[in-house]
Amino acid sequence: MKINEDFFKQDAITVARELLGKVIVRTWDDGTESQYLVTETEAYYGEEDLACHASKGRTPRTEIMYAVGGHVYVYLIYGMYWMLNFVTGSKDHPEAVLIRGINHIKGSGKVGRELKIDKSFYGENLNLSARLRIEAGIAVTDFEVAPRVGIDYAGEIWKNKPWRFIAKFLQ
C-alpha cells in the first residue's frame, strides 16, 4: 500500500524516524521489482544545520532540497558512491533524510549500489516515479537514536544532534 503523499511534508527528523520499517520498492528496467525494508536513516535539517549540504545555500546540487517533500536527492560522494536521500518538509525549507541501511545492507554507499542509484534519480518525484516508491511496511517502535556519521566538520552543536535512527529488529 502506498503511503500518504503528505508523509514527506513532515519535518526531516519525524520522517527519518517514521521511515524505519517502511518499504522502498525498486522497479527495474525489465519490470521486475525488489523490496527493501528501511532499517537506518539520518536527518539533515535546514541551512542552519552545518552538516546539511544546504548550509552553503542554494546551489545547483542542493536546489532540490528546497522543493516540497517527496522528491529524491542524490549526490556522489568520494567519487564513487551515490547517496540516496528523500527531500522532506515544506517548499523553500531545505531538509532531507539519508537512507543509511536497508534489509541486511548497512552503509549508505552500499544502499546506493544495491538500488542502482545514479545521477538520473536526482529530482525524481516519489509520487510519480516508475522506478522508486515507498510503501507502508511494518511498525517499528523499537529503535536506537545516535549522532550522525562522518560530519566532524559540522561543529559540536550539529555533530552531536541525535538525528540518526536505527531500527532494532533484524540487527
Added chain:
DNA sequence: TGCACGATCTCG
C-alpha cells in the same frame, strides 16, 4: 581554470 576535499567501502 585549477584545486582540495568529501554524509564511503574494500582490500591489504
Added chain:
DNA sequence: GAGATCGTGCAT
C-alpha cells in the same frame, strides 16, 4: 591504514 575516483564549491 591507504587507495579508488570525481563532482562540487571556493579560491585564483
